[in-house]
Amino acid sequence: MNTAEQLQSIRTSEDVRAASVEFRGAAQRLREEISRVLVGQEQTVTSVLVALFANGHVLLEGVPGLGKTLLVRTLGQALGLGFSRVQFTPDLMPADIIGTQIVMEDPRTGQREFTFRPGPLFTQILLADEINRASPKSQSALLEAMQERSITVGGMTHTLKQPFLVLATQNPIEQEGTYPLPEAQLDRFLIKVIVPPVEREALTEIVERTTGVPSAATEVKPVLTAEQIAWAQGLARLVVVAPHVQDYAVRLTLATQPGGAFSPPECEHLIAVGSSPRGAQAILSCAKVMALMGGRTAVSTQDIAAAALPALRHRVVRSFEAEAGGMTTDALVQQLIHATPAELQPAGEAA
Amino acid sequence: MLACACASKALAAWWPGLGTRGWWFLALLGLAVSTVAVLLFLTRGRRPSDIAVASMVDVRLKLHDRLSTAMAVAGREDAFAAAALEDGVRVAKDRRLTESLGRALPVLWPRNSWVGPLLCVGAIAVWWFVPGVSPSVVKTVFASDPEVAAAEAAAQMQMEAVQQQIELSPELAKELGDMASNTGEESEPRNDPRTPEEIQRETARRMTDLSQKLDDVLSSERTQSLSAMRDALSKIEPGKSPEVKALAEALKMGDAAAAQEALAQMMEQIASESMDDAARKQMAADLERLAQQIADAADSNEALREALETAGMDGDLASNTEAVEAALAAAKNLNAEQKERLRKAIKSQKSANAKLRKLSRSCKSACSKCKNGGSKSKDGSPSSSSEDSDGEAGEDAEEVLDEMEADAELENAAKSLRSQCRSGQCQSPSGGGRGGRQGGTRGGAIAEGPQGDGTDAVAAEVEEKKSQMGSKRKGVIARQLVDAPPVVGESRTKLQEIASDIERGYEEGTEDDPVPPHLRDLHKHYFGDVKQRIDAKTGQTAPGKSKP
Numbered sequence: 001m002n003t004a005e006q007l008q009s010i011r012t013s014e015d016v017r018a019a020s021v022e023f024r025g026a027a028q029r030l031r032e033e034i035s036r037v038l039v040g041q042e043q044t045v046t047s048v049l050v051a052l053f054a055n056g057h058v059l060l061e062g063v064p065g066l067g068k069t070l071l072v073r074t075l076g077q078a079l080g081l082g083f084s085r086v087q088f089t090p091d092l093m094p095a096d097i098i099g100t101q102i103v104m105e106d107p108r109t110g111q112r113e114f115t116f117r118p119g120p121l122f123t124q125i126l127l128a129d130e131i132n133r134a135s136p137k138s139q140s141a142l143l144e145a146m147q148e149r150s151i152t153v154g155g156m157t158h159t160l161k162q163p164f165l166v167l168a169t170q171n172p173i174e175q176e177g178t179y180p181l182p183e184a185q186l187d188r189f190l191i192k193v194i195v196p197p198v199e200r201e202a203l204t205e206i207v208e209r210t211t212g213v214p215s216a217a218t219e220v221k222p223v224l225t226a227e228q229i230a231w232a233q234g235l236a237r238l239v240v241v242a243p244h245v246q247d248y249a250v251r252l253t254l255a256t257q258p259g260g261a262f263s264p265p266e267c268e269h270l271i272a273v274g275s276s277p278r279g280a281q282a283i284l285s286c287a288k289v290m291a292l293m294g295g296r297t298a299v300s301t302q303d304i305a306a307a308a309l310p311a312l313r314h315r316v317v318r319s320f321e322a323e324a325g326g327m328t329t330d331a332l333v334q335q336l337i338h339a340t341p342a343e344l345q346p347a348g349e350a351a
Numbered sequence: 352m353l354a355c356a357c358a359s360k361a362l363a364a365w366w367p368g369l370g371t372r373g374w375w376f377l378a379l380l381g382l383a384v385s386t387v388a389v390l391l392f393l394t395r396g397r398r399p400s401d402i403a404v405a406s407m408v409d410v411r412l413k414l415h416d417r418l419s420t421a422m423a424v425a426g427r428e429d430a431f432a433a434a435a436l437e438d439g440v441r442v443a444k445d446r447r448l449t450e451s452l453g454r455a456l457p458v459l460w461p462r463n464s465w466v467g468p469l470l471c472v473g474a475i476a477v478w479w480f481v482p483g484v485s486p487s488v489v490k491t492v493f494a495s496d497p498e499v500a501a502a503e504a505a506a507q508m509q510m511e512a513v514q515q516q517i518e519l520s521p522e523l524a525k526e527l528g529d530m531a532s533n534t535g536e537e538s539e540p541r542n543d544p545r546t547p548e549e550i551q552r553e554t555a556r557r558m559t560d561l562s563q564k565l566d567d568v569l570s571s572e573r574t575q576s577l578s579a580m581r582d583a584l585s586k587i588e589p590g591k592s593p594e595v596k597a598l599a600e601a602l603k604m605g606d607a608a609a610a611q612e613a614l615a616q617m618m619e620q621i622a623s624e625s626m627d628d629a630a631r632k633q634m635a636a637d638l639e640r641l642a643q644q645i646a647d648a649a650d651s652n653e654a655l656r657e658a659l660e661t662a663g664m665d666g667d668l669a670s671n672t673e674a675v676e677a678a679l680a681a682a683k684n685l686n687a688e689q690k691e692r693l694r695k696a697i698k699s700q701k702s703a704n705a706k707l708r709k710l711s712r713s714c715k716s717a718c719s720k721c722k723n724g725g726s727k728s729k730d731g732s733p734s735s736s737s738e739d740s741d742g743e744a745g746e747d748a749e750e751v752l753d754e755m756e757a758d759a760e761l762e763n764a765a766k767s768l769r770s771q772c773r774s775g776q777c778q779s780p781s782g783g784g785r786g787g788r789q790g791g792t793r794g795g796a797i798a799e800g801p802q803g804d805g806t807d808a809v810a811a812e813v814e815e816k817k818s819q820m821g822s823k824r825k826g827v828i829a830r831q832l833v834d835a836p837p838v839v840g841e842s843r844t845k846l847q848e849i850a851s852d853i854e855r856g857y858e859e860g861t862e863d864d865p866v867p868p869h870l871r872d873l874h875k876h877y878f879g880d881v882k883q884r885i886d887a888k889t890g891q892t893a894p895g896k897s898k899p
Contacts, residue, residue, distance in 0.1 A: 238429075244423065296417075
């Protein structure tokens with residue numbers, strides 16, 4: 001039974017509850033497997049799993065040494081999917097990522113012809129390390145792959161294997177010689193995860209694990225197959241969203257539009273550019289996964305509010321006034337969430 | 352409710368005929384409830400929906416929107432919707448939810464919600480404990496205004512004076528009927544407050560009504576008949592006999608009372624034996640001539656003739672009333688009012704002629720008695736037949752003269768009262784209460800004292816005049832008893848009633864036409880007929896009527 005048939009077999013509420021339990025179990029197994037290697041960073045791991053089950057890409061931002069690369073590599077190992085890592089540097093070319101046409105000679109006939117040699121992008125989990133260090137030309141090589149899950153080279157379109165997940169990392173410091181991601185590129189990421197510094201207990205365990213004798217317990221085994229991930233992603237799309245809950249996500253997204261009907265007056269002057277409709281899509285996709293991971297079969301406004309910050313923080317451009325005032329994007333989005341009421345609002349009434 | 356209570360109390364007090372105050376209270380309470388219902392109906396769109404309420408409960412109790420989602424997806428049939436619905440039902444059935452609901456959603460009264468019950472208590476208190484406002488109390492309050500009181504007193508005094516004047520003449524009171532009683536006092540008490548100007552206008556209106564009725568009396572058949580008799584008797588020649596001469600002169604002057612005295616003396620003289628034969632013959636001749644003159648006057652129809660000629664008709668028609676009726680029916684140049692006036696003149700003339708003939712017959716009867724020597728029998732005692740004839744002659748003449756005297760009294764009283772009414776219309780009755788000049792010597796006496804004393808003085812004076820009239824049988828003409836400032840303000844007299852007077856006065860004041868406005872039609876008809884007659888006589892045609 002393939003994934004679609006498995007999803008169609010869910011017909012009763014009991015089936016839904018069983019599927020929900022299975023989903024939570026899969027997520028829990030994946031979390032436990034990652035935690036065997038990665039110490040701490042539970043929230044970061046959860047966010048990455050949410051993006052995985054929501055079939056979206058993740059932009060990880062944090063200072064060096066917090067385990068971003070380790071997290072992605074471990075995730076790739078735990079999923080049993082194809083994994084590639086691309087270290088973005090200023091001299092990285094798009095062909096280095098996508099692949100290139102090379103001339104191949106047939107040994108029997110001696111005839112030469114162009115043959116496409118896939119790049120590291122032809123994988124299922126791509127780690128784009130320090131993505132902001134590559135030139136915009138190279139960064140834009142990811143656009144089609146991230147949005148369409150396909151690559152067009154030499155007039156031929158190559159479909160990527162599913163699931164396809166891009167996990168990019170970037171360093172918020174050392175901005176010299178970097179190329180900040182353009183808005184169009186940022187918009188392709190489902191969520192942006194801020195990797196926090198490790199805490200005391202986590203750091204102690206990290207030190208103990210990495211300075212001692214390596215143990216076999218740190219080896220990661222695949223716990224989910226591609227089919228199971230596809231099933232989980234399909235299940236997440238079936239989660240119910242009530243109209244007023246969906247309206248909350250829409251109002252939150254519209255609240256980021258300066259001068260809009262739902263923009264809070266106190267935030268209007270702090271925003272230069274608001275979120276695109278992809279912001280609302282990202283909120284709802286993440287909220288559905290969060291609801292399933294929370295053991296619920298319907299999205300709540302709490303899920304929406306929780307998904308709003310990672311889904312909107314890279315889609316909102318602060319105004320000069322906000323930047324000059326030292327207001328971070330996270331604080332700005334938090335203010336928007338606080339100013340937008342979660343209760344049902346009459347149609348046409350401003351928040 | 353407070354407003355309803357106050358309004359219903361006021362309405363119940365001012366308009367008691369509409370029902371009890373309880374009925375009003377219930378009606379207004381129903382109105383208030385209906386208003387609230389309408390307001391609720393109009394604001395029904397603003398009430399939050401059930402899902403909105405559920406969403407608010409979800410947010411307050413952190414239920415992850417289970418209740419609102421269950422309500423929203425209740426109509427869907429997919430498995431996840433069914434699971435969400437079951438999840439919501441399970442949460443809703445949880446007892447802990449109902450317990451925490453009260454804490455999460457406490458019932459909070461609006462900040463000024465105490466105002467509503469307070470107003471309700473106030474309304475009930477006003478309704479049950481505040482005494483109703485009586486119209487009489489309000490009337491007393493308004494009447495306490497000295498100017499209003501003075502105006503009412505003056506108006507009452509004026510109306511009482513008119514009433515007294517009417518009571519002086521029984522004939523006039525009889526003619527006016529119950530109108531006289533209505534002019535004395537107000538027909539019904541008025542509850543609404545009035546100003547002095549309104550009181551003056553009301554008094555002036557009553558005076559106008561009475562004056563119009565007096566005009567009707569003066570143009571009635573009785574007074575016109577009296578006028579016709581006077582016109583007819585004004586041309587008789589007194590005889591040589593002193594008794595007949597006195598009678599004839601009294602008749603010529605139209606003095607019925609003097610004529611009665613002269614008649615009584617003459618009949619006594621006839622019946623006496625002291626008169627010699629020469630004097631008796633002279634008296635008989637004078638009486639015969641007087642009877643003939645009265646009969647000729649009756650036949651002359653002078654008053655009717657004059658009326659016909661005034662109306663532009665042939666005066667010779669007066670001798671034949673049937674011909675006059677036929678001429679009136681055929682007359683096209685007379686309007687209905689003129690015809691009615693002429694018909695009334697015909698009736699008056701007939702009545703006058705009947706009385707004159709009756710008087711003439713009495714004179715003839717007296718003449719024959721005088722010729723018979725005082726109706727003495729041969730043995731010197733009066734014969735029974737002569738006595739009867741004497742009695743009939745005296746009674747007929749006395750009857751005619753009594754009627755004549757009564758008519759004269761009626762005419763004098765009506766003229767006097769009309770003059771008083773017209774003068775009263777132009778003067779404010781409030782002046783009497785302020786000590787102003789009341790007109791004549793009587794008015795001065797009234798004005799000197801207080802209002803009550805002034806009214807008493809008028810009554811005493813009227814009583815005195817009554818006693819004088821009763822002793823001397825003379826008609827008392829009450830003169831202007833009330834003098835006051837002119838009435839100002841809005842007139843209540845119908846415009847159509849005074850429109851002709853206004854028009855006439857305007858034309859008389861602005862045009863130089865020597866012919867008075869009310870005679871212009873007659874003037875036009877008369878000279879129009881003359882011109883037609885002249886044209887017919889000379890065979891000429893008017894230039895405008897000549898045929899091409």
